[in-house]
Amino acid sequence: MTATSAGAGDVRYDRAREGATVLGIYLASIAVALVAAALVLLATGGSWTSVLSALLDGSVRGPGRWGTTIGVAIPLLLVALGTIVNSRGGLVNLGQEGQLFVGAALGTYVATHIGTGGPGVLFLIMLAGVAGGAIWAGIAAVLRYQRRMPEVLTTLLLVFVASQAVGYGLKNKNLLLDPTPDQANRNLISERLRPDTRLPRLDWFGNEFPMTAFIALLLAILVALVLRWTIVGFRLQMLGRGPRTAHRAGVSEARYGGLALVVSGAFCGLAGAFMLAGGDFGNYRLTPNYPVNIGWEGLLVALVGRNHPLVSIPVAFIFAGLRTGSGFLAATGVDRDITKVVQALLVLALLVPPAILFVRDRRRALAAAADRV
Amino acid sequence: MVGDFFSAVGDVLSSETTYSSGWRLAVALAFVAVGEWIAERAGTINISVEGSMLAGAFAAAMGYDASGSVAVGLLIGAAAGLLVGAVQAHFSHNLTANQFVVGLTLNILVLGLASFLNSSLKPETATAHVFEVPGLVEIPLLGPALFGQPWPLYLLYPLVPLAWWLVYRTRWGLEVRAVGENPQAADVSSIDVNARRRQAIYFAGITSGLGGGYLLLGQVGWFEDAIVGGQGFIAIAAVIFGGWTLRGAMLGCLLFGSANSFRLSLPAVGHPLNSELLSSLPFVLTICVMALFAHRTREPQSLARPFIRGLR
Numbered sequence: 001m002t003a004t005s006a007g008a009g010d011v012r013y014d015r016a017r018e019g020a021t022v023l024g025i026y027l028a029s030i031a032v033a034l035v036a037a038a039l040v041l042l043a044t045g046g047s048w049t050s051v052l053s054a055l056l057d058g059s060v061r062g063p064g065r066w067g068t069t070i071g072v073a074i075p076l077l078l079v080a081l082g083t084i085v086n087s088r089g090g091l092v093n094l095g096q097e098g099q100l101f102v103g104a105a106l107g108t109y110v111a112t113h114i115g116t117g118g119p120g121v122l123f124l125i126m127l128a129g130v131a132g133g134a135i136w137a138g139i140a141a142v143l144r145y146q147r148r149m150p151e152v153l154t155t156l157l158l159v160f161v162a163s164q165a166v167g168y169g170l171k172n173k174n175l176l177l178d179p180t181p182d183q184a185n186r187n188l189i190s191e192r193l194r195p196d197t198r199l200p201r202l203d204w205f206g207n208e209f210p211m212t213a214f215i216a217l218l219l220a221i222l223v224a225l226v227l228r229w230t231i232v233g234f235r236l237q238m239l240g241r242g243p244r245t246a247h248r249a250g251v252s253e254a255r256y257g258g259l260a261l262v263v264s265g266a267f268c269g270l271a272g273a274f275m276l277a278g279g280d281f282g283n284y285r286l287t288p289n290y291p292v293n294i295g296w297e298g299l300l301v302a303l304v305g306r307n308h309p310l311v312s313i314p315v316a317f318i319f320a321g322l323r324t325g326s327g328f329l330a331a332t333g334v335d336r337d338i339t340k341v342v343q344a345l346l347v348l349a350l351l352v353p354p355a356i357l358f359v360r361d362r363r364r365a366l367a368a369a370a371d372r373v
Numbered sequence: 374m375v376g377d378f379f380s381a382v383g384d385v386l387s388s389e390t391t392y393s394s395g396w397r398l399a400v401a402l403a404f405v406a407v408g409e410w411i412a413e414r415a416g417t418i419n420i421s422v423e424g425s426m427l428a429g430a431f432a433a434a435m436g437y438d439a440s441g442s443v444a445v446g447l448l449i450g451a452a453a454g455l456l457v458g459a460v461q462a463h464f465s466h467n468l469t470a471n472q473f474v475v476g477l478t479l480n481i482l483v484l485g486l487a488s489f490l491n492s493s494l495k496p497e498t499a500t501a502h503v504f505e506v507p508g509l510v511e512i513p514l515l516g517p518a519l520f521g522q523p524w525p526l527y528l529l530y531p532l533v534p535l536a537w538w539l540v541y542r543t544r545w546g547l548e549v550r551a552v553g554e555n556p557q558a559a560d561v562s563s564i565d566v567n568a569r570r571r572q573a574i575y576f577a578g579i580t581s582g583l584g585g586g587y588l589l590l591g592q593v594g595w596f597e598d599a600i601v602g603g604q605g606f607i608a609i610a611a612v613i614f615g616g617w618t619l620r621g622a623m624l625g626c627l628l629f630g631s632a633n634s635f636r637l638s639l640p641a642v643g644h645p646l647n648s649e650l651l652s653s654l655p656f657v658l659t660i661c662v663m664a665l666f667a668h669r670t671r672e673p674q675s676l677a678r679p680f681i682r683g684l685r
Contacts, residue, residue, distance in 0.1 A: 040486065044493040092473055094420075147664045152418065152473060152677060154663075157610060157656040160603060164653035171649075296477060303474055335492040340485025347478045348464070355468035362681075 025353040033349035037342045046334040055339070058328030059321030067207030071280030072294075073320035074209075074216045075100070075271035079298020080305060080312040081216075081223050082133075082267025087307045088227060089260035090240030095140065095155030096268045097295030098162030099133040103269025104276045105166045106132030108176055108190045108286040111276075117196030125197060126273050133269015134262045136162060141261040145254040151261060159295075167288055176286060190286035198284060199277045210278035217313065219267075224309040236260055268295060297323075300347050306354075319343065391638055392518035397592055399630025400529050404584025405608035406615075406622045407529075407536045408577030413612055414540060415573035416553035416675045420476030421461040422581040423605025424483035425454035429585025431487040431496075434596040437589075438496035446498075447525055447586040454582015455575055457483060462571035462578075469679055480605075488598040500594040501525050523591040528583065536576075537619050549573050553673035556680040566680045581605065610659040617672055629655040 038048045059069050079096050086093045110128040114121050140154040169176040170188040178191040199210045227233040239246040239256050247253065271294065275281040282290055301319050305312035326339035405422050412419040432453030437446035461479055465472035504527070506520035540546035551559040552569045560566050585601065593600055607629050614628075615621020636651040 040489070044490065092471075094473055094477070143660070143664055149660075149663050150672075150677065153613060154660060156420075156606070157660055160606065160656045161653045161660075164649040168647070168649040293481075296481065300474075300478065300481075303471075335489045337485045337489040337492070340481060341489055344478050344482030344485060348460075348475070348482065351464060351470040351475065351478075352468060355464075355470050358469060366683075 022353070022357065025356060026350070029349040029352045030346065033345040034342075037338070037345050040341060041334065041338060044334075046332070046338070050332045051329065051334055051338065054328045054332050054334075055322065055325035058325035062328070064206050064208060065324060067204070067209040068280065069317065069320045069324045070207070070209040070213050071278060071320075072323050073316045074212050074278065075275050075281075075294050076298045076301050076319055077216045077220060077312060077316040078267050078271035078274065079295055080301035080316055081219055081309055082264035082271075083299050083302035084223060084227075084305075084307045084309055084312065085236070085267070086260045086264040087302065088233075088240050089236045089257055090243065091144075091257055091260055091264075092152045093137065093140075093155050093261060093264050094152055094299070095137065095158050095162075095265075095295075096299050097291050097293070098155075098159035099136045099265040099268035100272040100275075100291045100295045100298075101162045101166050102136040102272070103129035103132035104272030104286060104290055105169060105176060106269070107273040107276050108193075109169070111193050111197050112176070112191045117194045121197050122199065122277065125277055126270065129269045129271075129273025129276070130266045131269065133272065134266040136269070137261045137265020138258075140265075141258040144261070145258055155261075163289070166286075166290075170286065170288055178285075188288050189282075193277060193284040197277065198279060199274070201279065210274070210280070212274045212278055216274075220309045220313055227309070232256075232259075268298070271295075271298070297343070300343070304347060304350050387514075389514060389517050391634060392515055393522070394638065395627075395631040395634035396518040397522065397526065397630075398633045399627045400526050401584055401588045401592060402604060402608045402611060402626040402630055403529055403533070403623055404587060405577075405581045405605055406611045406626050407532055407619070408580030409608055410612050410615075410617070410619055410622045411536060411540060411549065412570075412573045412577040413617060413676060414553045414673055415549045415570045416556065416673055416678065416680070417465065417472055417570055417574055418476075418609070418677045419458075419461060419574055419577050420473055420606075420609070421457055421479040422577055422608060423601060423603070424476070424480040425457040425578045425581035426585040426588070426605045427480075427487050427601045428457045428483045429454040429582030430589040430600050431491065431585075431596055432582070433586035433589045434491075434496040434498045435494070437498050443501040443525065443590050446590055447528075447583060450586025450589070451579050451582040454580070454585060455578045458574045458576075458578020458581070459571075462574040465679070466567040466570045466574070469681060472677065472679070484598070487596075491596055491598070496596060498589060498595050500592070501590050525587045525591040528587070532580065532583075533619070533623065536580075539576075540619070545569075545572075550673075552680075553675060556675050556678075560680070560682060570680070581608075584608075607655045610655045613672075614655075614659040614662050616662075616666065625655075625659075628658075 041048050041051060058065060060066055079100065083093060083096065107125045107129040111121070111125050114124065136158060137155065140151045140158060143149040143154050144151040166176070167188070170190065171177060173179040176190045178189055180191070199212055201208050201210050227237065235246065235251045236256050238249065239251055239253060243253065272291070275294070276284070276286065281292070297319055301312055301316045305315040322339045322343050326336040329336045329338065405426055409419055409422050429450035433446040433450030436449030437443060440446070457479055461472070461475055464470045464475040501523040503521060504524040509520040510516045512520075540549060548559065548564045548569050551562070551564060552566045556566045588600060588604075589596060608626065611625030611629055612622045614625035615623070632651050632654045636648050
């Protein structure tokens with residue numbers, strides 16, 4: 001009796017120690033990344049305190065900046081949700097940037113060609129965005145399961161095709177280019193969305209943001225629930241963790257893998273449509289280079305959030321804060337690209353702890369196995 | 374109309390500048406593709422070559438600014454490329470982090486770092502002088518393109534046979550190929566799988582850094598954030614397009630480089646061809662070639678699969 005209770009105490013103690021170790025490794029990695037970023041700053045004569053305060057002003061402290069940051073966090077979160085779906089299914093999608101761009105472009109096409117407005121049209125724009133992203137990822141899915149081409153490569157290559165294709169659309173008046181006669185031909189931008197096809201914006205305590213923030217949150221919860229509690233989610237993750245087990249259990253690789261890719265693309269396309277109709281990007285117009293790296297960064301959000309939908313919510317907000325905060329750096333005389341450096345260093349640093357823990361756990365397991373023999 | 378178009382194409386094809394510019398653009402890709410080819414033969418799709426190239430270009434600019442010598446600039450560029458490659462190699466083949474995520478993050482990091490440092494340091498650069506190989510430069514049409522170029526371009530000429538010799542004629546190359554095909558078997562034969570993969574990535578980093586240095590000092594002449602602008606990805610496409618053979622990869626670089634120079638020179642003769650089509654050609658063509666000839670080209674069998682002993 002005493003032995004078992006002592007054992008339980010040991011387990012509890014071990015767990016606490018384990019948690020402290022994990023936390024310690026994470027904190028140490030983040031500290032190393034931040035110190036490295038500070039060193040880069042010092043080497044060029046910047047002051048990190050003023051940079052930090054400018055970043056905080058730009059992301060949360062300044063008037064109305066919460067709203068701006070939320071506006072940027074919405075597409076980041078959506079892209080991350082899509083990425084989580086395909087990563088859990090064991091597929092690598094590197095084409096978020098392109099899927100988002102195609103979604104936004106198709107949304108623009110629908111918005112500018114329908115000619116009327118209203119909630120129905122707004123819904124159609126969202127649908128067009130979803131369809132655009134899903135089609136672009138669907139190409140990769142078809143090539144993956146019909147021609148056995150690695151989805152990693154096709155999705156990546158399709159990013160560049162997407163930006164050229166949309167670029168072509170932005171040069172043609174019957175596709176995307178603004179047909180207004182006084183509009184100079186060199187300005188490759190689309191017509192502005194009519195006011196009644198824009199997403200309603202909320203105003204909370206002086207912070208203005210599109211109402212899609214709530215849709216994004218709901219979708220995050222939905223993805224978490226589907227992955228946790230449904231058969232589809234279970235089969236998808238079985239495919240990701242053990243393709244051979246999944247095969248024996250009768251999970252069709254083409255069906256579930258293809259579904260994961262298409263859903264992933266659909267999320268990115270929806271992010272593009274939200275960006276377009278939300279007003280935080282490009283002022284309701286499609287421009288060349290419209291996705292401004294949101295696709296790449298959304299991928300990193302999913303990664304830092306360890307492929308968990310709910311954890312990705314705060315991560316998306318932090319990444320958005322770095323982006324909106326960088327706009328306030330001009331006053332400090334430091335180039336705004338420093339935030340890219342900070343972001344990438346943070347992501348690299350966060351790659352280290354899981355790897356270290358994996359190697360350690362493996363070594364322990366191997367030692368335990370050797371003991372048994 | 375059609376006749377006009379063909380006469381314009383004829384004008385482009387009969388001018389020596391077309392060949393020169395096409396060759397220059399192809400060479401920048403080829404520097405990267407040579408290294409990427411070895412990395413992929415060892416089993417890594419090394420996305421960080423884009424970052425290595427940019428790091429090489431910026432470091433070459435800094436090196437030239439500090440020393441005034443093109444050779445020093447190129448060396449420092451190669452070292453910077455190696456540094457990026459080393460980070461990629463150790464994260465993906467030592468810490469077992471996902472190679473694509475590491476590569477993508479490194480590309481963002483290098484882009485941020487280079488544009489940040491460029492805005493505060495502003496290196497002064499120039500282009501290397503043109504060296505005309507006596508005799509050979511007299512060859513009509515192709516002579517000036519192949520042998521009348523800024524001298525860093527000539528570094529590629531020994532580099533390609535060197536890479537071929539390394540991969541097909543040395544023990545190291547045999548091991549690199551084994552590691553890319555069947556790492557479990559290689560491991561049992563006491564080959565250090567992840568070490569070989571790391572070394573292949575170092576090689577890719579060096580050549581990409583050199584490619585970036587060449588781009589800056591041999592072609593563009595000043596540093597800008599968009600100097601690389603996806604050329605690393607085009608080089609990756611060229612390796613895949615070439616079906617993981619050196620010959621094919623070099624052919625891909627030549628094709629994609631020429632397409633790019635065609636895009637740049639067609640408006641000059643008054644015929645704006647669809648430039649988006651030409652820009653996306655490398656990627657569309659690579660996807661089509663992969664889809665059509667998937668059964669004929671054999672990719673390294675464990676391409677993009679990490680190796681952890683005991684786990685398949």
